[in-house]
Amino acid sequence: MNISKELKQKLIKYSDEIASKKDFLSIHTNDEKGREKDKIGISQYRTLAEIASNIDSYDEFELYIKYKESRRNGWDNIFDGMKYGDKIIEYMRKIKNDATEDILPKALSLFFGYLYWQSSYRVKLIRSDASQKNNGFGKQNKNSKNGNK
Numbered sequence: 490m491n492i493s494k495e496l497k498q499k500l501i502k503y504s505d506e507i508a509s510k511k512d513f514l515s516i517h518t519n520d521e522k523g524r525e526k527d528k529i530g531i532s533q534y535r536t537l538a539e540i541a542s543n544i545d546s547y548d549e550f551e552l553y554i555k556y557k558e559s560r561r562n563g564w565d566n567i568f569d570g571m572k573y574g575d576k577i578i579e580y581m582r583k584i585k586n587d588a589t590e591d592i593l594p595k596a597l598s599l600f601f602g603y604l605y606w607q608s609s610y611r612v613k614l615i616r617s618d619a620s621q622k623n624n625g626f627g628k629q630n631k632n633s634k635n636g637n638k
Contacts, residue, residue, distance in 0.1 A: 492592055492599065499587055500600045503580050508607035516566040516573055517612050529563035529573070531612055534605035541597035547585055550597065554578055 507513065518525040544550045558564040558574030566570050571579075581597060588596040 490592055490595060492595055493628070496596060497599065500584065500596060501603055503583065503600060504603035504607050507576065507580065508602065508611060510569050512568045514611060514615060516568055517608055519536060519612060519615055527563055527566065531605060531608040534608060538598045538601035538605060541598045541601055542594050543592050547593060551581060552580055561626055
C-alpha cells in the first residue's frame with residue numbers, strides 16, 4: 490500500500506494547480522476560527538484527509554463532496570468557472586485514474602492533506618500581511634507601505 494514518488498508528485502502538482510488559482514483565497518475564510526459563513530475553513534481539508542483514508546467506496550466519498558456543495562457553505566462558490574465542489578471532484582477523478590484501487594484512499598487522503606498545507610500557507614500569509622498592516626489591533630501600522638494617514 491505504498492504510494493510511489495511519482496504519484497505523490499502528481500498529488501502535490503494537483504494541489505498546487507488548485508491553490509495557485511486566483512479564486513482560491515477568495516473562497517477560503519480569512520478568519521482564524523473559520524467563522525465566515527459562505528467560505529471554506531482550511532481545517533475542512535484535514536477532516537477530508539481523515540475521511541478519505543477510511544473510505545470503503547470512492548463513489549460514497551464523491552457523494553459526500555456533493556453533499557458539502559449542497560449545504561452552500563463555500564463549496565458552491567464559483568471557482569475556475571465551476572462550483573468549487575465540482576472542481577474538487579474533477580481532481581478526485583484524476584486521482585482515481587492515476588491510482589490503483591488499493592491505494593486510492595491513501596492517495597485521496599494525501600491530496601486533501603496537501604490542500605490543507607497549501608491553504609494553511611497561503612491563507613496565513615494573508616493574515617500575517619493584514620496583521621502587519623493594521624498592527625494586529627485594527628489600527629494601521631505607520632511603518633507599513635499603506636499605513637500612511
